[in-house]
Structure formats: C-alpha cells, structure tokens
Amino acid sequence: MSRRDADAAVEAVLAGRDPGDRWPGLAALADDLRRATGGPPPPPSPALVAAMLGAGRVRPRAGRSRLGVVARVALGTALATSGVAAAGAAGMLPAAVVRAVRPIIEHVTPFEMPASGAEPNPAGAPGTPARPAPARDPDHPAAPTPAPPTAAPVPAAPAEAGDVPATAPPASPATRPTPVAGGNSHGTPPVAGGNSHGTPPARSHGEPATKAAPATPPGGAKSQGPPPPSSPAGGAKSQGPPRPSSPPGGSMSQGPPPPSSPAGGAKSQGPPRPSWPPGGSMSQGPPRPSWPPAGSMSESSPPACPPHGGSGRAGATGPGGTTPPSPPLRGARP
C-alpha cells in the first residue's frame, strides 16, 4: 500500500467510485462522513447575522490601528521625550533624573532643561549647563571673582553681567550686545540663577544658598551688601539670599543691586531668566522664560555664547569667557 494507492483511493471515493478492496472501511467512512456533515446548517450567531445583513458594508476590524510599527515607536518616543522635557522644565524631576535625561533632551529637542542644584558642574564642559552660582559659593571666598563692577560696562565682560546691573544697568544693554548669564551670579543676588541657558529652577539656586548661608565668608556677599529688596521673597529658595558668588570687592560691595533687577521678581515673574535677556537688559524688564522655547533658546543662545568661549553654558567661564572657575568650584562643593 503506497502513498499513491492511498491518494488514488481517496480520490476515487471523492469521485463517487469504489475505492477497491485495498482500503477496507474507506467507503463506509466516506459515507458516514457525508451523512454526518449533512443536514441543515446551524443557526447563525448574532454576529454572523449582522455580517450577513451588512455583507456589502463590512468594515475593517475596529480597534486595529492604522499606524505602522515604526510610526508607533516614533510616536511613543516623541511623547515620552516631550513628557520628560516638560516635567524637567517644570522642575518636577529629581536632579539625578534631570542629569540623566538632559543630554538626550537637549540633543533631540530645541529645548534646554534647567540645571539642577545637585548637578556637578563639569567646569564649563561643552554640552553641560554651567552652574555659576556654586562657583561663587560663599564657602569659597577665595573663589576667583571674574569681573569687578567697574568693568561691567565693558562689552567684553558680559559674563559678569551681575556687575552690570549693580553699576550701570541701563547702559549695559545698549553697549553690550551679548549679555551673559553668568553676570547674574555676581551682581544681583536674585539673578543668581547663573543658568543663562535654561530656566534656572528655584531649587538650583536654593541649594547652594542654603548651604552657603552659615558659612558666609568674611568677604562674602552677605557681609558686604544687603540682599536686594526684591530678594527676600525668593530669597531662600530661588536666589539664595547671600550672593555667595559675589567676590569680595565685587559689585555687591559697591551697593545694593538696583531694585529693578529681575531677580527681585524671582518667583512671581516665573523662572528668572536674568542672564538671558536678549538685549542684555537685565534691569529693563522681567526675565524672559527660557522654556517654553518660542524658538528662542536656540536662536538667542548664540549671542550669549561667544563671551563664554562658545560653550553656550554660562557661568563657567570667567569674565571675557577665558578663565573657567572650575577648580574653585569643585573645591567649593561641600
């Protein structure tokens, strides 16, 4: 009994012929099958009835997405990225998370995430936001003070913009084309944000401020000048009352910062973008929010970069963007 014989017998049965004696039972099996599978059709289910009634209008299955796999992955990635960026901008992410996702966010999106206070400053390393505030920490009175207040009007020293508001705030915007974030850290305590690029979250300034407060150096900002009138509101958290960064003999010593300094409005005005007024107008108006972008971050940052050595991250560079204060910075860290 070969395969061919079996197939021929089956075909004979299907054709209604006798399969022969080689396969006993095949004819009876075929007959039983014919009877067992005969009879009336089973009652159709409701779904089948509905399909029968709308046979010509059968739609594709509902719920099946028309998006391809690649599109789904791209959409999910975009949503996740934007969500993390938004959370980071809102300051809802812990510092460790911000530190982890910042390179990705800043690389993928045009936005910059705010620097967190806990972030270690890579001393002006490119691609990482500078944190000038800790650099001017009162713990380190010996920290290099980049710009004397008198040098503020000089266009070459926008990095010490903090000095500018102290001495000649109105003049600076016109004379200095590139106001730099770092300036805030020195002159006006509220401006301390130092984060010229991202929106300095209140936390970032608060941490160093709180730590620095007890350890105010003799020549520190605190002893030399009272905090600006506007600072008390945001003092503790956002700006840190003492201007730890202000060097002895810095702008603070010369006088209290002008009340118009944007730092004063710290909290009510939103994240102080003191260092980032496009026209260098720290004192001219409320700080511009750095995030939502409004396409501004990527566009406005270039002017600020040159003085900082092109890193785009502010405070790490000294006046003129030449001397990175990193060594004192690290030492200043508790």
Next chain:
Amino acid sequence: MAAVPRQAVSGRRRIGRAAAEGGSAEVVGRRRGGSDQAFEAVVAAARTGDAWAVEHLYSALAPSVAGFFRLQRAPEPDDLTSEVFVGVLRNLRSFRGGEDDFRAWVFTIAYRRLSDARRAAGRRPVVEPLEVAADPPAPEADVEADVDRLLATRRVRALCATLPAAQRDVLLLRLVGRMTVGEIAQVMGRSRGAVKALQRRGLAAVAGSVDRAGVRR
C-alpha cells in the same frame, strides 16, 4: 428568502455536490463550466451585500463546516461555524476562484479557527464536551434522516478518536473539505509528501479498525 435567480440555484446545487461527475478531486477541483459561472454570480451578489447570495453560500457550506468541527470535537462547533462565515464575509472581496477554490478557502479558514480554538482550550481548564445531540426535530423534519446522521456521527467520531490529530486533520480536510493534498499541505504548513504519508497512515488505521470490528453494516 428573497427571490433567487436561477443561476444562483444552480450554483448552490453545484456547491457541495463535489465530484459527483467523476474524475479525481484534483481534476474536479479545476473543472470550470457553466455552473462555475452560476457560482461566480452568487459570489458577486454576495460581495455586493445581497442577502440571498450570502444565505446560499452559508446554507451550502455551513453543514459541512459544522460537521467538521463536531468530528474534531471542537468546543462550540456552531459558534465556530459562525465565526468562519463572518471571516468569509469579511474577506469575500479578496476571494478569487471557482467553487472548489471557495470550498477549500472556507475550510482553510475553518482549520485556522480550529487551531485557534485548540490553543485557547489549552489555556483554559479542560471541559468535557457534551455528547453531540441532535436538535429537536422540527415538525416537518425527517426523523429517520436525523437518526441516521446521529449514528453516522457517532461512528465517525469513534473512529477519529483512534487517530492521531494530524492524521485526523488530513483525512477530514481531504474527505469533508475536499481539499487537495497541496492545499492541505499549505494550510497545515507541511510538505506534500508529509501530507500524503499522514493520509496513508490514517487510512491504514481506519482499515485496521474496520478489520478489528468486522463489517459494521
């Protein structure tokens, strides 16, 4: 039922009659003639949503499909049959071919539904199916035919119970679905030689069971 065109009636008679005219199943499966034109008319009407055409297709093939499920001891054979025809109606626009191709296509869907049901049953607690009982006979029903069908079903099920699943699938698809060896090989994901071997072994098992039981009728 709505008025049925003569073409549709002839097509329906053709459906299920299989290879009664003679010749091998392969040859019959490729035969084309006037009845195929009638069948194509029915399918074309079903595509446009004509209820009579859809009903014809269902009436012609649903008993075989339901019997196939019953013989396979599938759970809820009637529901599975309905699912099969829901799929048929959903994809009817994409079907191309003649009557035998349509039958093979329907049984291909049925076999896949059966595989799904088997997989689903593997994930659920085992439930012993009830014995197949004939529906209560309608007043005008042929009681003798019903009893005869019930007895035939029991015999076949008892015989299929002795076969391995693969051999049973091949024999039922071959004899009930009237599918060719190539079509069965395609739907089962096996080679033609493997399907022929399964068929031969299944027939040998059937012959052995007949030898042991003697002449049944």
